[in-house]
Amino acid sequence: MADYSLKHVVTVHYTGSFDDGEVFDTTRGRTPLTYVEGNHEVVPGFEAAVLSMQPGQTKKVHLEPKDAYGERSAALVYYMPTIQIPNYEDLVPGEMIYLMNSDGYQQLARVVKVEDDGDTVFDFNHPMAGCALNFELELLSREPYLPDTEKKEDRADA
Missing domain, CATH: 2.40.10.330 (Thrombin, subunit H)
Incomplete structure (x- = not known):
């Protein structure tokens, strides 16, 4: 069982599409997405889906607007x-x-x-506000997050 009590840096490949099948973005064929869990760098539903994955696992998820870019206002x-x-x-x-x-x-x-x-x-709404989104996810890695201060200390000891 993975340790999710600390922040992690995750690297994931994804393909995002609308319900009609139109692909709005993909990392396939280019650099995968890397982000720090818990830093609100991706939409909430995306982060929640990846959080439950193990490296090497693939998953398809459907996000309602409230779990993506929100409803239009x-x-x-x-x-x-x-x-x-x-x-x-x-x-x-x-x-x-x-x-x-x-x-x-x-x-x-x-x-x-x-x-x-x-x-x-x-x-001023996000262009995808009010849209349901679909993601095909592949978790490539999950590594402990080391803030810059810890990384600098580690380098000083080396």
């Missing part, structure tokens, strides 16, 4: 009078752009609509 759709946007004519519906929020941080948003005489609509 109408509160994350923002309307702004187009006339207030500098260079609004350069905005293209469907493109992803960074906008500054009121706290001075950049946030990624999708341009939904641009109307010369009306509003421009920005959607």
